[in-house]
Amino acid sequence: MNDPRFPRTVRTSCAYCGVGCGVAVELGPEGMRLAGDEAHPANAGRLCVKGSALGETLGLDGRLLAPQVRDAGGWREAGWDEALEKVAAGFRSVIERHGPDAVAFYVSGQLLTEDYYVVNKLMKGYIGSANIDTNSRLCMSSSVAGHKRAFGEDVVPGCYEDFDEADMVVLTGSNAAWCHPIIYQRIARRKPKVVVIDPRRTATCDIADLHLPIKPGTDVWLFNGLLTWLERHGHADDAWAGEHTAGREEALAAAAIEPEEVARVCRVPLDDVLAFYEAFGTTRKVVTAYSQGVNQSSSGTDKVSAIINCHLLTGRIGHPGMGPFSLTGQPNAMGGREVGGLANMLAAHMDLDNAEHRASVQAFWNSPRIAERPGLKAVDLFRAIESGQVKAVWVMGTNPVVSLPDADQVKRALDKCELVVVSDVVRDTDTNAHAHVLLPALAWGEKDGTVTNSERRISRQRAFLPAPGGARADWKIVCGVAQRMGYEGFGFDGPHAIFAEHAQLSAFGNRGARRFDLGPLAALGRAEYDALEPVQWPVTPAGGTARLYADGRFSHPDGRARLVPTPPRAPAHATGGEYTLVLNTGRMRDQWHTMTRTGKSPRLAEHTSESFIDMHPQDALLHAVREGELARVRSAWGEMVAKVRHSGGIPRGSVFVPIHWSGATASDARIGAVVNPVVDPVSGEPEFKHTPVTVEPFRVDWYAFILSRTPLPLERVTHWTRVQGDGYLRYELAGRGPLREPGQWARALLGAPPGDEADWLEYEDQCGGAYRAALMEDDRLAQCVFVSARPDLPERTWLGGLFASATLAPAERAALLAGQPLGGGKDGAIVCACFGVRSGTIARAIVDGGLSSVEAVTSCVRAGGNCGSCIPEIRTILAEPMRFA
Ligand code: SF4
Numbered sequence: 064m065n066d067p068r069f070p071r072t073v074r075t076s077c078a079y080c081g082v083g084c085g086v087a088v089e090l091g092p093e094g095m096r097l098a099g100d101e102a103h104p105a106n107a108g109r110l111c112v113k114g115s116a117l118g119e120t121l122g123l124d125g126r127l128l129a130p131q132v133r134d135a136g137g138w139r140e141a142g143w144d145e146a147l148e149k150v151a152a153g154f155r156s157v158i159e160r161h162g163p164d165a166v167a168f169y170v171s172g173q174l175l176t177e178d179y180y181v182v183n184k185l186m187k188g189y190i191g192s193a194n195i196d197t198n199s200r201l202c203m204s205s206s207v208a209g210h211k212r213a214f215g216e217d218v219v220p221g222c223y224e225d226f227d228e229a230d231m232v233v234l235t236g237s238n239a240a241w242c243h244p245i246i247y248q249r250i251a252r253r254k255p256k257v258v259v260i261d262p263r264r265t266a267t268c269d270i271a272d273l274h275l276p277i278k279p280g281t282d283v284w285l286f287n288g289l290l291t292w293l294e295r296h297g298h299a300d301d302a303w304a305g306e307h308t309a310g311r312e313e314a315l316a317a318a319a320i321e322p323e324e325v326a327r328v329c330r331v332p333l334d335d336v337l338a339f340y341e342a343f344g345t346t347r348k349v350v351t352a353y354s355q356g357v358n359q360s361s362s363g364t365d366k367v368s369a370i371i372n373c374h375l376l377t378g379r380i381g382h383p384g385m386g387p388f389s390l391t392g393q394p395n396a397m398g399g400r401e402v403g404g405l406a407n408m409l410a411a412h413m414d415l416d417n418a419e420h421r422a423s424v425q426a427f428w429n430s431p432r433i434a435e436r437p438g439l440k441a442v443d444l445f446r447a448i449e450s451g452q453v454k455a456v457w458v459m460g461t462n463p464v465v466s467l468p469d470a471d472q473v474k475r476a477l478d479k480c481e482l483v484v485v486s487d488v489v490r491d492t493d494t495n496a497h498a499h500v501l502l503p504a505l506a507w508g509e510k511d512g513t514v515t516n517s518e519r520r521i522s523r524q525r526a527f528l529p530a531p532g533g534a535r536a537d538w539k540i541v542c543g544v545a546q547r548m549g550y551e552g553f554g555f556d557g558p559h560a561i562f563a564e565h566a567q568l569s570a571f572g573n574r575g576a577r578r579f580d581l582g583p584l585a586a587l588g589r590a591e592y593d594a595l596e597p598v599q600w601p602v603t604p605a606g607g608t609a610r611l612y613a614d615g616r617f618s619h620p621d622g623r624a625r626l627v628p629t630p631p632r633a634p635a636h637a638t639g640g641e642y643t644l645v646l647n648t649g650r651m652r653d654q655w656h657t658m659t660r661t662g663k664s665p666r667l668a669e670h671t672s673e674s675f676i677d678m679h680p681q682d683a684l685l686h687a688v689r690e691g692e693l694a695r696v697r698s699a700w701g702e703m704v705a706k707v708r709h710s711g712g713i714p715r716g717s718v719f720v721p722i723h724w725s726g727a728t729a730s731d732a733r734i735g736a737v738v739n740p741v742v743d744p745v746s747g748e749p750e751f752k753h754t755p756v757t758v759e760p761f762r763v764d765w766y767a768f769i770l771s772r773t774p775l776p777l778e779r780v781t782h783w784t785r786v787q788g789d790g791y792l793r794y795e796l797a798g799r800g801p802l803r804e805p806g807q808w809a810r811a812l813l814g815a816p817p818g819d820e821a822d823w824l825e826y827e828d829q830c831g832g833a834y835r836a837a838l839m840e841d842d843r844l845a846q847c848v849f850v851s852a853r854p855d856l857p858e859r860t861w862l863g864g865l866f867a868s869a870t871l872a873p874a875e876r877a878a879l880l881a882g883q884p885l886g887g888g889k890d891g892a893i894v895c896a897c898f899g900v901r902s903g904t905i906a907r908a909i910v911d912g913g914l915s916s917v918e919a920v921t922s923c924v925r926a927g928g929n930c931g932s933c934i935p936e937i938r939t940i941l942a943e944p945m946r947f948a
Contacts, residue, residue, distance in 0.1 A: 081391025083516025128532025172393030175512030193438030209367025228384030236356020857882030
């Protein structure tokens with residue numbers, strides 16, 4: 064091998080959650096191999112199933128590779144000069160006519176810090192408005208507000224090693240097993256005492272010693288009760304709290320509540336409440352980790368404060384094995400916070416409402432102006448677009464038509480907007496459909512910069528692929544527009560130069576006032592930046608800092624932390640009238656956000672192929688819907704349709720629907736359209752976990768699925784979902800009106816040649832309402848369709864496997880039409896995506912081998928032996944193997 068570029072290993076970091084795992088990409092002449100980076104402190108070589116599948120998501124299908132402009136004649140490709148000039152002229156024109164607050168940016172926690180830095184600089188320092196908000200508003204802005212109130216700065220005090228040191232971990236509002244799997248596995252390996260607080264019994268409960276399934280929205284009552292109990296039972300650290308905190312009396316007065324009342328309000332047994340309080344009170348090394356179940360609430364900031372209050376009262380903060388810990392959702396939500404990517408923040412942890420800070424940032428940037436007041440937060444921003452107050456918006460790396468609450472309002476807003484610019488890596492998203500200009504951005508593996516994870520650790524994301532087509536780095540696109548708008552200060556020659564400026568600003572006039580300080584990195588040259596090892600801020604000449612506030616000196620001007628009074632209040636919209644159920648939304652194990660990346664991986668698609676409505680069987684009975692059949696979830700804001708499921712983990716009165724499906728992947732499964740748009744009054748974070756809804760039958764006359772090597776147009780089918788298979792696409796369908804001529808219907812839908820020209824196999828059972836057909840091309844399976852009057856269609860897994868065969872033998876053709884694999888037996892759903900092990904394989908191994916533990920299953924069939932995300936599901940199969948065999 065003579066190519067000097069190979070072999071080499073590029074160390075980068077994962078594109079998904081806020082754990083921020085290191086990824087090692089080995090590049091050789093034969094291709095690439097991707098594994099966990101053993102030298103990265105966040106994961107020490109481990110990756111969850113999503114991280115392991117990153118290599119399967121790098122294809123260029125569906126990518127936006129050249130700027131596009133929409134004018135009277137429709138969409139057309141444009142050169143970069145034309146596209147950038149159109150954006151710059153459009154923004155300039157709106158600003159001249161209506162002022163700087165008439166333009167806005169809506170950006171993303173997927174952006175790199177360098178991208179975030181320049182767009183925030185452009186908006187706040189040059190355009191002179193703070194109308195820039197980020198989708199991080201939707202996941203952790205309540206934590207930001209809670210941190211600022213308590214500590215005086217947006218700081219996560221602890222680090223991941225605290226999970227190794229803790230004697231007790233409280234996981235509240237966090238399905239870490241699915242959403243932060245590497246942290247969850249870290250806890251599970253050492254197994255301290257674990258308390259899970261969650262209305263649902265999730266996979267995270269697998270390691271719980273105590274699960275408190277509190278009534279949705281009652282977290283503040285529970286933690287106020289804990290604060291009261293700790294004080295009354297002598298667990299307060301009077302000396303420490305007296306010296307280092309303020310607000311104790313007011314917080315205790317607002318929190319006062321008896322455990323009996325907590326048990327009644329939260330609807331959990333009193334003994335369990337007391338067991339939690341007793342364990343928390345008597346265990347010094349406690350970490351309370353929380354996530355979207357806490358943040359996404361109309362009282363999210365108070366929930367965060369109620370948790371932090373308990374740690375401040377007991378002095379359990381800043382030392383090994385203890386402290387409140389916000390588990391960040393996105394890979395660079397924290398990086399966005401560092402540069403001031405939220406509408407109510409300035410850069411480098413400085414405040415918009417502080418005149419000295421504003422003057423300092425403006426002086427550092429030498430900018431013509433500086434935003435003087437907070438801008439519009441995400442939900443308000445799209446309201447202002449609809450009302451005409453904001454006339455030009457640039458959406459970067461996010462899909463608000465899917466992800467925002469009351470998502471149909473976002474569609475209406477964008478349709479009314481004078482200029483909608485979207486920079487993205489994907490060509491067809493729900494949001495792009497409403498744009499006037501599309502700008503192709505670099506994706507993971509192509510872009511170069513830094514991200515910051517949940518423990519304040521800055522890591523490099525490094526490019527290992529060439530830029531495809533005309534795609535450009537986000538920072539470069541923004542700088543191109545800024546320069547065309549006539550602004551200086553955007554002549555960066557690479558991300559290292561932006562990072563150096565960002566680091567300089569963090570130290571500028573700081574003198575210890577702000578913990579966010581990267582001063583020693585301010586002089587990094589390109590080579591040092593390229594070689595930068597993961598480091599936790601604040602960065603000192605000696606290196607990074609694992610924990611903060613051990614000295615009891617906080618970031619408020621008087622150095623004291625604040626206990627904040629949190630009088631409890633119910634979710635903004637109560638159930639009642641026709642809306643008797645509470646809708647909760649969240650993530651699935653193997654998908655990420657709107658699936659534009661993870662949706663490309665057949666392996667990831669198998670765990671949960673379609674959206675669903677998880678509800679209690681008794682609620683299903685009351686609402687006349689049945690498991691496996693389609694139903695509609697409807698609120699006062701909108702509706703969506705999916706199949707009913709009984710996971711067994713959901714309490715009566717609640718339904719859960721995943722967030723991932725969009726208009727691009729399903730006809731009618733955008734749950735954002737149903738979610739109420741009420742927000743927390745302090746943080747502006749929407750209440751994704753509590754929308755009053757009803758569920759009603761969605762009547763169809765037939766169910767079907769199609770597997771096809773080529774994409775199919777399905778606009779006329781009542782309900783559809785598209786799933787990526789290995790070498791084929793799978794369509795789940797349902798329709799209204801009887802299929803009187805299913806053969807004709809199937810041929811037309813599949814585009815099969817007429818009559819005998821096609822190698823067309825078919826089977827029809829008119830009495831049973833079943834129809835099956837397959838189109839063969841050169842003895843190879845090209846397409847197949849299965850139709851039934853009932854939803855219980857044959858298993859798709861083994862049928863999908865037939866697409867890997869070069870030819871089908873006669874027996875396989877017969878089995879195909881019979882809908883039964885040769886030899887029988889169920890493959891079942893994928894359980895272990897790392898090794899591709901299905902439920903049927905695991906169940907048969909358990910039955911045949913008499914296996915009785917997860918370890919035995921792992922050593923027999925490998926399932927559970929890598930990331931461990933599937934261990935809770937293996938336990939479920941161990942409990943009832945015959946159901947899956
Ligand atoms: Fe990526 Fe998060 Fe999984 Fe780590 S835990 S590999 S950061 S998705």
